Amino acid sequence: MAEQKGLIIPDHTVMEEHSIVVQGDILVGNYAELGYGLIANLIVAGEHVKINGNIISRDDVRIDMWSEIQGEVRTKSDAYLGEFVKISGKLFATGNLDVGNNVKIDGGYDVKGWLVVRQPLPVVMFIFFYLMALLQLGSEEEVEKALEELFSDNTPENKILSIPNRAKIDLNTIRANTRAIVGSHCRLLGNFRSRSMSMGNHDTLFGSIRTSGDISIGKGCTIHGNLISTKGKVRIGRNSRILGKITADTIQLHETSKTEGALAALNGVTIEQDDLEGFGEMETKLFYGFLMLDDV
Structure with missing residues (x-):
């Protein structure tokens, strides 16, 4: 094939x-x-x-x-x-x-x-x-x-x-030497190992994600594990919850997302805030280094 x-x-x-x-x-x-x-x-x-x-x-x-x-x-x-x-x-x-x-x-x-x-x-x-x-x-x-x-x-x-x-x-591993693309409303078991990860909305993963490239998590997802990108960016969408730590070159979190672990980003952590009043683009707050989400 x-x-x-x-x-x-x-x-x-x-x-x-x-x-x-x-x-x-x-x-x-x-x-x-x-x-x-x-x-x-x-x-x-x-x-x-x-x-x-x-x-x-x-x-x-x-x-x-x-x-x-x-x-x-x-x-x-x-x-x-x-x-x-x-x-x-x-x-x-x-x-x-x-x-x-x-x-x-x-x-x-x-x-x-x-x-x-x-x-x-x-x-x-x-x-x-x-x-x-x-x-x-x-x-x-x-x-x-x-x-x-x-x-x-x-x-x-x-x-x-x-x-x-x-x-x-x-049961333990989902490994592919390629990119990984996940749709919405999925329930998955295992630790992802791939070049990159793009996840849809309202997914539940009982495991971690480790990539060399970017990781994108959509809205309303729950990840029971860590997110690690060795060279790329991690982006977490609205109302998603990460029960482990997040490690990447840069991290972008929506203000409604939650993480129970530490954040480690060499080039900073960005917090997205919705522009409810319609004045300009989405506001962001930028942090560098290593921090807990409760510190934001």
């Missing part, structure tokens, strides 16, 4: 004890390791992917070569398994099952449709056709524009969970 443009977590994603639940689709890059099962509409996994849990899909399931699933696979549609795929549990498919050579399903299978032993369409080709069908656009310019919107820097409004190549997600 081709490299995606980062870890993209859509709106309303929930990390439960054993599964990641998404309202839309899930795309998993090559060599990714997931300590969760997956529940979604369409689920597509690349080569050498390891998933420790059940896969439950309302649409197709496509798993590419040499991937391992430590659990059951259930789909209300068709299942496509590449060569040397291994499933430790049982496979249930309401539709058809297409399998490549040397596929191993320890728990057996229950398929209502046809069972065909052949090499299914490679995932990289399927992704191409999938995106074309999803976009339903005619010209190359429109397709390119839609793809940019699909994986933009803004809070994702789509419903696709995109996990990049070699990412690792488990």
